Amino acid sequence: MSHGSHSDGHANGHGVGHIVPVGLQFGILMLLLVLTYVTVAARWIDLGPLNIWIAMLIATVKAAFVVLYFMHLRYDRPFNSIIFIGSLLFVALFVCLALADTVTNKPRMWGGPAPAVAEIQKPAPATP
Amino acid sequence: MSSLNPAAAGPLVGAPAADNYLTHSRGFWSWAATLDHKRIGVMYLAGIFTMFLVGGLFAVLLRSVLLTPDAAAGGVKTIVDANMYNRFFTLHGAVMVFIVIIPGIPAALGNFVLPLMLGAKDVAFPRLNLCSFYLWLIGTAMALASLYWGGVDTGWTFYTPYSTKVGSSGAFGGVVPVVAGAFVLGFSSIFTGLNFIVTIHKLRPPGMTWFRMPLFLWGTYATAVIQVLATPVLGITLLLLLAERLLGIGFFDSELGGDPVLFQHFFWFYSHPAVYIMILPAMGVMSELISVFSHKHIFGYKFIAFSSVAIAILGFLVWGHHMFTSGQSELLGVIFSAITFSIAIPSAVKMFNWLTTLYKGSIDFKAPMCYALSFMWIFGIGGLTGLFLGMMGLDQHLHDTYFVVAHFHYVMAGTIFVFFGAIHYWWPKMTGRMYDEGAAVLASLLMFIGFNMTFFIQFLMGTRGMPRRYYAYRPEFQFHHIVSTMGSYVMLAAVLLLIYVLIKSLRSGRPAPANPWGAGSMEWQCASPPPHDNFKTPPPVVDAYDYESLEWDERVGGYVHRGRRGGPAATH
């Protein structure tokens, strides 16, 4: 029932969990700290609209290291990765389609102070 | 719950099975703290059925209100005033959607039969399962508690800014408890879905491959995927709505520069897939009923299985068709409209496969089958009228009319037919008692007639311009409304008859054999009612739709495996 010697229980393919060495995890931590510094530093370089993409790219790389090593996804069953990536895809779907609405539409959010009720061109749909 | 608690289940002691899940342990806490998926399923069923009656009561009341136009047009409204009418239809919608239909088939019947069908001892996380049930209870209690604060009159969609600004009395109003209740119900739904996915992945016994699973499990699995992926967005939507109402955060408030349409994106990202949470398990049950009562192997197994998954995925891509008239961008409207049409394909795949299964089958008009055939008619109409509404141009005319009301009742309330069919189908397994077939068939026919009377005429009203959710209307619609209301009374009669049938069965039904219908899936291979542990050793996995090896055994009054006469069925 239990798995013989546990420190190498994963040797047979999949024992109960995979042990990630502490040294590797510490290395990942150092890498994450460096990347954090890089993100903060990156905002001192102006690249226009690229800045947010660079910040997001670095954040994604950091997240990937956390997921792969701290969360063991690299050694885990592939289906768990599918779930996680799937959830990200559905968030992307939601954000993209909802954003596409505002991008392709006249702005519904007023830049200035709210117009008087009579001036509102697009009232909220009637929900009597 | 009361009708099924151990005390009321007393007569069952007389049933032959000495030790089953109902008699395994006794006392209030043996139910309230149970981890047995079967007992949790039964408690869900009792609770959901009770709430169905509450929601139905609101429906009958508001249909009665609509018998006369209004005072100005010569009618006299005696039951309630306009404000109370708004509260009625809101609670009817919220109760039916969040409390009854969404958990209906998966949480109540799914909990009971899913591990049995799979050949597992329980769901993967029994404690989480019990937790889901209590969350359902708490959420339901919160939603009903709103009545204390004056009820809710926003409609079940809680559209902003009305739900954040006006609503009922005071800042708290009835909106806050209902919305918070829906949030809790959402978590109940998430945990049920999560549990089912893990159960189907990890607890399949050896030999039970994906493509040997009964199609109900495929339907439940696809449902669970939606529950896990869509419901959290409902959670955040409702949290933002509460933050808006209680803290004035202003995301959806145009007075603060916010965007009310953003709320609709949030809401429908969940609530459109939620329609498939309601219908996919129903479709799964359909595949079982149609095959079993035709005594014929299901046609196109893989197509039905994959069409469930396809519906689950596509269901996420169509939410914008609720917003054609809300000021959504035209481009996005076109995209959503196109995908909406494409979702008709997997739905039609199912319909055609059911029809082909019926073809040359030996059809047995038992009550579950009557409900199943009713659903095919009803869903056919509901699905096709959905295409009308998916057309951007036509939707301008039909949006927020009775046409929409009729459409979504044909789809969503249509699942109630399957729910009833499934209750009858698994009733002998759950209670160990048979029901009165004649009365049950009569109830199903009444239900079918009443339903079509109530809602078919609403299509006509809608095309002629009768807006939904209105208290007063023009006198020329009075005939339609009277027909519709009469239909709702017929349905009320049908439901009362159904309750009579079920109570009579509990009191004096003949003991049920293990397999009364001649079904091939695993739950029929254990005794009725099943023992506490389901299976001492998992039975050999066979094709769930193979009826050749089953034959009627007069001695047990049910079906047994050929060559196993007097086998498992006779042990009790």
Place this chain on the structure above:
Amino acid sequence: MTQMADAVHPTSHAAVPHGDAHAHGHHPNLEHHFDSLTQQFDAGKLGMWLFLATEVLLFGGLFCAYAIFRRNHPEVFMYAHQFLDTTWGAINTVVLLVSSFTMAWAVTASQRGQRHLTSILLALTFLGGVGFMVIKAVEYSHKFHDGLMWGVHYDPAKHEHGHGHNGAHGAAATAAHGAADHAAPADHGTAGAAATAAPAASTHPEATTSVHAPETSGQPAATGAEAADLPPERAPLEPSQVALAPAGPAGLHTGGHDLHGPRPDNVHWFFGVYFTMTGLHGLHVLAGMAVIGWLFVRSVRGDFSADYFTPVDLGGLYWHLVDLIWIFLFPLLYLIH
């Protein structure tokens, strides 16, 4: 939080009696409906990942709101993010990353059956959570003090005296910004390089007057009947400020000491987004701390061993997810450029 505890729960308490006596040599932590510890562990992991997927989608809604607000009105985000303190944000990032590491180490230690080390590391992880929340509380109290709040509660009058250096808190917060901004002059040099740079610079003197405008008009508004319940944000604006709004992102002047620049409309959006995102995240940190506290108690009690560490593993997954979300929140809220 209770959901979280329950998500961990099912695979954790094993020996709960079911009223049936399975006494055929089961591991004490193996539940009756599983065949093996591996199956139970895999089921727990799968369940946890599904739960994490729901958390991702829960936060996904907020990221969606963020994207839409920022896409429509970048100037609000450009302006308002300056009130956040990048230094504290960065420190909090480091705190969470380190606590994530100690958590990951705790999982390794528990897998190896090092009970004392596991307990110590869980305690350290818990302390990381405490540190994060304390810093968050400090940041929140500054925001509350300065009226940098959401929706109707946003009150520019509280932080726009002169150059926004009112009170010790504000000074401390903005000084850190100032330091960061001085360190990289190139930043501001090119920020205004767009065509609208000129109006931004030329309206600089007006900016100081316009930031006083809501303040001065806010007082009469209190007596004016029709504006009585309007928040100061929506009090009538000076013409100069209205004219500034269409200037867009580049209309924001971020040079030198006057780092706040003219205030665009609807600044409260940013703080609405900020407080909902960090607030929900903070609740998750608290939930994670509760889970880790519970794991600590169990670890000290000696519940875990080399063949039963599932709760530590699952709790760890949750804690890493909380870290993961912060990894995105930090640049999105604090490092807007």
